[in-house]
């Protein structure tokens with residue numbers, strides 16, 4: 001049995017709320033399998049206490065932190081260094097101890113990329129449809145740019161937000177890479193056999209009967225419907241994708257891989273495929289899937 005001792009390193013999750021997080025299960029399991037003397041705990045941080053929390057973690061010599069809602073952007077002001085991809089995305093979910101403070105990374109998007117690789121989804125040279133224009137959708141667009149997609153078509157209920165995100169991403173790209181549409185205007189998207197990343201909050205538990213687009217005509221074009229939601233395990237968007245003849249994936253693998261990449265950054269180790277697969281099974285079980 002593992003027992004923490006005088007050499008144990010501490011990592012944790014800061015956010016609000018953190019009570020329902022699966023990260024302690026994922027991280028502590030990984031630490032045991034990988035033989036690392038490390039513990040991972042959730043820390044609820046009240047609004048206004050973010051800076052104190054980061055300073056406190058530093059004073060207590062925490063090895064690293066994960067950061068979740070609502071602090072993924074705000075935490076950037078309290079970092080010693082930031083990874084260039086995280087800076088472009090504008091959101092940090094992982095802090096790693098460095099000289100004089102913490103270096104911020106985004107492992108959500110590399111996690112999505114690794115999950116997509118595992119699911120056999122090719123990105124390079126491909127046009128990708130993104131549903132949503134919030135922080136997550138924007139991050140997905142930047143990741144797709146980084147991974148050399150041909151372009152992205154951003155569809156959102158509020159078309160002005162889609163336009164703003166497309167403009168920001170095009171500025172980062174230094175070329176025309178992203179185009180904006182209203183959700184109902186999907187008929188204007190060129191090409192067939194779309195890869196669609198569902199990056200809205202629509203269909204998330206407990207609103208499991210909702211999907212951002214209902215029209216079967218849309219789903220006839222969807223070759224792969226990649227929902228970033230992991231609870232429920234099968235969303236209405238995924239069922240509609242399958243009804244239209246497409247293949248559907250959920251966000252569970254992304255969640256596992258963002259945790260794996262954070263763990264790898266903290267420990268300098270490389271997590272093997274068996275452990276990754278086991279973590280996916282554990283997570284599905286924890287979610288009753």
Ligand code: ATR
Pocket residue numbers: 131132133134135136137156157158161199200201202212
């Ligand atoms: P996040 O940071 O998780 O991306 P967010 O910034 O609140 O969260 O973005 C939520 C996304 O879900 C937005 O694209 C939002 O559309 P609007 O910009 O029009 O608000 C989308 N969304 C939420 N509820 C929706 C609904 N009922 N129908 C369609 N889109 C919805």
